[in-house]
Amino acid sequence: MSGGSAFHLPPPSDLSRELQQAGLDVGEVVDHVVRGLQEDLPHGTVDATSQATIAADARATGVFAAREAGVVAGLGVAALVFALVGGDAVEVTDRVPDGTRVAAGDVVLRVSGPTRSLLTAERTALNFASHLSGVATATAAWVDALEGTRARVLDTRKTLPGFRALQKYAVRCGGGVNHRFGLSDKAMVKDNHVIAAGGVVPAFEAVRAAYPDLPVEVEVTDLDQLRALLEAGCTEILLDNMSPATMTEAVAITAGRASLEASGGLTLERAREVALTGVDFISVGALTHSVKVFDLGLDLDETGA
Incomplete structure (x- = not known):
């Protein structure tokens, strides 16, 4: 989100298909993500820090990286967060499949787009992916x-x-x-x-x-x-x-x-x-x-x- 307050809906068709194939209800997942974003952006507000410190035309690339060994899950949900915030202006690449075992330092997702959008979406995307990866990692230990x-x-x-x-x-x-x-x-x-x-x-x-x-x-x-x-x-x-x-x-x-x-x-x-x-x-x-x-x-x- 680079200055506006509306989320970009509906989600991209490839993410919708992926969520459906994973046995998830797309509408429910979108609702979860929107509620998560609204916690940071209530009543149409904006990311004040990013708005004040980052130029509207600034762009960035970045990586989601694992800082410990485990099993990742929820990276598709994280990609959905970025899509709803930045729309077509944000591109997610190099995403490893959910269920992948990773080591500390492994890149699990790469994202590019307007810097304001990336930083606005960052915490919500991490909240979903970190929690769900925690569940997957705990389960894998029992397996x-x-x-x-x-x-x-x-x-x-x-x-x-x-x-x-x-x-x-x-x-x-x-x-x-x-x-x-x-x-x-x-x-x-x-x-x-x-x-x-x-x-x-x-x-x-x-x-x-x-x-x-x-x-x-x-x-x-x-x-x-x-x-x-x-x-x-x-x-x-x-x-x-x-x-x-x-x-x-x-x-x-x-x-x-x-x-x-x-x-x-x-x-x-x-x-x-x-x-x-x-x-x-x-x-x-x-x-x-x-x-x-x-x-x-x-x-x-x-x-x-």
């Missing part, structure tokens, strides 16, 4: 820890409000698997539902009767509950806060009749120990609810008019 086992890492619904689709996309970029997106695409019977229904089997059967075509997973806290659910025909079971020894026994009892998910108090240090019990999935809320941002930086080189 690496589980390598050679049958277990796969799952995300949860413990996401930032309004950012679930983007955070779950970043989990996929890191090699993880998405759990249910919301409360209606899969039933998840947990302890409070069990109490309300009078037991794990009554709760399972109530969901199956009400929504016969809906996948249903039930949380258990002991092996008796597991046996009862297997007898009732439940094929997705969550093992809540069980020790590795108990999980190993649960895998033996189940004998392939249901998929088993380990959850509760899991850490990266314990990941492989849990995976070696034979469970199918390990769910990790920390992938999204307490992730450390990935250190990305943008350095501009003024090139003149």
Whole structure:
């Protein structure tokens, strides 16, 4: 944005196709980006510092570079930020694909255009890319820890409000698997539902009767509950806060009749120990609810008019 206050909409067609292919809703992502920009530019304001210090015809090029090793995600969203601020006057090149493993110092994106536009877009672009790359990097660490086992890492619904689709996309970029997106695409019977229904089997059967075509997973806290659910025909079971020894026994009892998910108090240090019990999935809320941002930086080189 080189002095005006309107964002350039709609987004470029190539970015729209890319977001759609990534399983994201283009309109929702644009709304996220616009809200992010409006935090810096409320009510049609401008970047006062850039307006005062940078000539209107000044141009610059710059690079997004990784300042640590990890997995990048959200670079397409960052490109969208620059497109909405600068329109055709801003060009993004040399962008590495989301999901790429990078080393410290690697250039992940290059941007050229009016200097005012680049600096106006910089923080919002970095906020998206740094956060989503943090999610992808955290997920990849779990994927690496589980390598050679049958277990796969799952995300949860413990996401930032309004950012679930983007955070779950970043989990996929890191090699993880998405759990249910919301409360209606899969039933998840947990302890409070069990109490309300009078037991794990009554709760399972109530969901199956009400929504016969809906996948249903039930949380258990002991092996008796597991046996009862297997007898009732439940094929997705969550093992809540069980020790590795108990999980190993649960895998033996189940004998392939249901998929088993380990959850509760899991850490990266314990990941492989849990995976070696034979469970199918390990769910990790920390992938999204307490992730450390990935250190990305943008350095501009003024090139003149």
